[in-house]
Amino acid sequence: MAVRSGFSSRLGFVAAAAGSAVGLGNIWKFPFEVGAGGGGIFLIMYLSFCFLLCFPVMVAEIAIGRKTQRNPVGAFKVLGFPKWSIIGKLGLISGVLILSYYNVVAGWAFGYFIEMVMGNFSIGEQFGDYIKDVVKVGAYGIVFMGTTAFIVSKGIAGGIEKAAKLLMPTLVIIILSLVVYALTLDNAWDGIKFYLVPDISEVKLEVIYKALGQAFFSLSLGMGALITYGSYVGKNENIISSAVLITLADVGIAFIAGLMMFPLVFSQGLPPNGGPGLIFVTLPGVFGSLGGGLGVFIGSLFFLLLSFAALTSTVSLLEVPVSYVVDELDVRRTKAVWLVALVIFVVGLPSLIGNGYSAMFTNFITYIGDENATNFMDFVGHVANDSFLPLGGFLISIFAAYIWKKPSFYGEISKGYPEFENSIWSKYLGFGVRFLCPTILGLLFILTVLDRFFGIVIIAG
Ligand code: TRP
Numbered sequence: 001m002a003v004r005s006g007f008s009s010r011l012g013f014v015a016a017a018a019g020s021a022v023g024l025g026n027i028w029k030f031p032f033e034v035g036a037g038g039g040g041i042f043l044i045m046y047l048s049f050c051f052l053l054c055f056p057v058m059v060a061e062i063a064i065g066r067k068t069q070r071n072p073v074g075a076f077k078v079l080g081f082p083k084w085s086i087i088g089k090l091g092l093i094s095g096v097l098i099l100s101y102y103n104v105v106a107g108w109a110f111g112y113f114i115e116m117v118m119g120n121f122s123i124g125e126q127f128g129d130y131i132k133d134v135v136k137v138g139a140y141g142i143v144f145m146g147t148t149a150f151i152v153s154k155g156i157a158g159g160i161e162k163a164a165k166l167l168m169p170t171l172v173i174i175i176l177s178l179v180v181y182a183l184t185l186d187n188a189w190d191g192i193k194f195y196l197v198p199d200i201s202e203v204k205l206e207v208i209y210k211a212l213g214q215a216f217f218s219l220s221l222g223m224g225a226l227i228t229y230g231s232y233v234g235k236n237e238n239i240i241s242s243a244v245l246i247t248l249a250d251v252g253i254a255f256i257a258g259l260m261m262f263p264l265v266f267s268q269g270l271p272p273n274g275g276p277g278l279i280f281v282t283l284p285g286v287f288g289s290l291g292g293g294l295g296v297f298i299g300s301l302f303f304l305l306l307s308f309a310a311l312t313s314t315v316s317l318l319e320v321p322v323s324y325v326v327d328e329l330d331v332r333r334t335k336a337v338w339l340v341a342l343v344i345f346v347v348g349l350p351s352l353i354g355n356g357y358s359a360m361f362t363n364f365i366t367y368i369g370d371e372n373a374t375n376f377m378d379f380v381g382h383v384a385n386d387s388f389l390p391l392g393g394f395l396i397s398i399f400a401a402y403i404w405k406k407p408s409f410y411g412e413i414s415k416g417y418p419e420f421e422n423s424i425w426s427k428y429l430g431f432g433v434r435f436l437c438p439t440i441l442g443l444l445f446i447l448t449v450l451d452r453f454f455g456i457v458i459i460a461g
Contacts, residue, residue, distance in 0.1 A: 038202025056432025065230025072224025
């Protein structure tokens with residue numbers, strides 16, 4: 001087996017994994033999912049899922065990756081359970097599907113950077129036309145996928161780490177400044193109320209399901225991205241504290257993105273359930289209202305940093321299928337990178353043209369039982385993020401708890417954290433992987449299948 005180039009330091013791993021986690025999921029997707037899911041109630045479900053269900057899965061992924069030093073398919077073979085590499089295969093499919101449309105949205109964000117540089121603050125009102133302009137957004141998509149591929153081809157320590165360390169903190173500072181600014185606007189507090197005060201009547205199976213998908217998506221879990229990243233982590237590192245840092249960074253940034261968005265949305269008199277256009281419609285006007293020079297500066301910086309946040313995520317998404325092709329199919333890294341990137345770009349074409357340009361992909365009728373016409377991108381999101389990721393998490397927890405089993409699993413964690421087995425963390429983790437994840441993820445999966453395919457509604461909605 002080839003010697004792996006590791007991360008240069010502990011902070012390097014945490015920064016890269018947090019860079020993977022923090023992305024469009026936090027700043028673009030999270031606010032509109034909260035908006036569509038009824039506000040505060042979605043926030044509470046999302047937070048609970050992150051800490052109770054996702055955290056144990058995250059630890060398991062990192063431990064499996066570090067133990068085996070492999071990609072998500074090879075990892076299970078190395079551990080001696082080749083049948084379970086189905087988890088990795090499912091993960092590969094999820095990764096390809098997610099990156100295929102994620103890259104499209106990343107291209108939109110990057111294009112907004114250019115619009116802001118040019119002082120085009122009215123782009124928000126033309127968002128519909130903007131995403132329909134497939135030549136333009138297609139070109140941005142090519143630039144974005146190309147940059148991602150270039151970074152991945154440079155190998156893990158060289159590219160990913162460095163960018164993440166500097167840019168994330170800057171992004172946080174801008175968002176916090178916008179939170180402060182947003183709170184001075186009219187009706188801002190209605191937005192805060194919507195965001196933070198839960199309305200129990202909004203609990204619906206669909207919302208639970210979305211919140212769960214969002215938790216996995218946001219933390220980059222359930223498809224082996226952290227198995228891959230974990231494979232580059234040193235044996236003397238503390239997996240638990242790394243996972244805590246990654247989770248807090250990710251959840252924290254999503255949370256402040258919400259604090260920023262809802263006051264802005266309410267102050268502009270827009271409906272909070274504006275869907276995927278939410279940030280793209282709302283923010284340019286806000287930057288415009290800051291006045292010429294300042295608006296250009298803050299606006300372009302914001303979308304530039306958002307593009308970087310997306311880039312550290314696309315890098316991790318591409319790394320998974322690439323590490324599979326390199327390890328298992330024995331293809332040279334550079335070749336694997338460009339080949340996989342090309343395939344994913346092509347898989348993403350229906351998502352690219354399914355936002356107004358192509359009627360067929362814009363009104364893509366989805367799975368059985370859904371009366372709403374959904375565009376291709378939403379459809380892929382439904383399948384990949386909301387269904388495959390939690391399913392992957394379910395299988396990973398069962399694998400760690402009942403197949404790989406406690407002595408091996410805990411032994412791996414203990415390598416960088418000798419007191420682990422006597423700590424409260426081992427109980428929390430044990431309860432999570434053995435009980436909470438299998439039952440709750442399993443139950444939600446069954447409920448959703450019953451609801452969707454058999455019309456048996458247990459949680460009304
Ligand atoms: N977590 C990223 C975001 O919130 C997206 C992402 C990157 C991802 N890598 C992943 C999602 C792996 C699932 C699995 O933007």
